[in-house]
Amino acid sequence: MFWHAKGWTLFQQLIAYMRRRQSQAGYLEVNSPDMMDRGLWETSSHWQNYRDHMFTTDTEDGRSMALKPMNCPGSVLLFQHGLKSYRDLPVRMGEFGKVHRYEPSGALHGLLRVRHFTQDDAHIYCTPQQLQEECRRVIRLTLDIYNEFGFDDIRIKLSTRPQNRIGDDATWDLLEQSLIDSLANENLDYVINPGEGAFYGPKLEFVLHDAIGRDWQCGTLQVDMSLPERFDISYIGEDGERARPVMLHRALFGSLERFTGILLEHHSGKLPPWLSPVQAVVMSITDDQKEYVSQLTELLNLSDIRAESDTRNEKIGYKVRQKTLERIPYLLVAGRQEVADGTITIRTREGKQLGNYPIDAAIEFLQEMTTPPDFVGADKHRYQLKKMLKAGHQIPQQEAEQSGAPS
Helix, strand or coil, X not given: CCCCHHHHHHHHHHXXXXXXXXXXXXXXXXXXXXXXXXXXXXXXXXXXXXXXXXCEEECCCCCEEEECCCCHHHHHHHHHCCCXXXXXXXXXEEEEEEEECCCCHHHCEHHHECCEEEEEEEEEEECHHHHHHHHHHHHHHHHHHHHHCCCCCEEEEEECCCCCCCCCHHHXXXXXXXXXXXXXXXXXXXXEECCCCECCECEEEEEEEXXXXXXXXXXXXXXXXXXXXXXXXXXXXXXXXXXXXXXXXXXXXXXXXXXXXXXXXXXXXXXXXXXXXXXXXXXXXXXXXXXXXXXXXXXXXXXXXXXXXXXXXXXXHHHHHHHHHCCCCEEEEECHHHHXXXXXXXXXXXXXXXXXXXXXXXXXXXXXXXXXXXCCCCCCCCCHHHHHHXXXXXXXXXXXXXXXXXX
């Protein structure tokens, strides 16, 4: 994808949100290379089972390389570094990893299906005794995050062993039952999706039901005992002997590109104020308010509110209609009276008039309305308003000029 500035702002907000949620849930953020040696993919068995979907190249020194279609093998190498004890587990590694998968041109579909995308991937390494609790933690986190983005109708599918798979039936029985028990313990309904699991393990698929009734497959949780075996990773158990960890593969947004498309469809472009690329626009009625609008816009941005100004020589009604169509949550209007009083008039993109606010109260209100939902217990105003006002970043009180324009 080629991201324009506003789209990239949205993308970065999604990553920042997930980064905070994962940190709160005990994840360590890591990163692995986009391109790795063929031998790694042979060990993971991606080369044998997923080769048709991989982008590969041969280098001049005779090596075969592949752009990663999955983040999993890189995570395994990171876990493999250094000796691990049972006391260190579970290890939860998160990565905003870029992956590349060859999709037939006819399958490509805007943001919803691309060949290069970013996953909010995570891999959890735990003991068999910790498996149930870790699955339940992932399920709870997944459902909570979807609710915060406005999705409350979520369907869960259990995808079972495919025909083309690795690992024995006893291992598959254990892993499938672990997912079933985790869902039962959370009192969650699910449907069986037979034969649609990954080649290395069964998975849960979280399907979002949007505002107009469409289903979108989004996050996944997969349990895996094959990759730890293939890479021969281990930890030292309580008995002092080497033991094999269980590996969980987890993505909640799935593809950030796809999740962005789903969000835009679900909200008809009217993203929640905390997520909107532009949260407020400050508009002048005449040229006499240009300086006032410019200073207020700067103050809003210093207050962590993403704001832009509109001082074009256009009628205010035209500006309001245009910015409403751009789905900007808060429209701020400054006329003669606002400049004289040091205030601003605020309305919403839905057309609701919120009234006239002093500048400090307007900033405080907008900070509260644009605070991300995961800022639990945080100071909603982040002390920035008081700091800026003390530092002298105030809009000066100006006498209204006789422009004859309505306020």
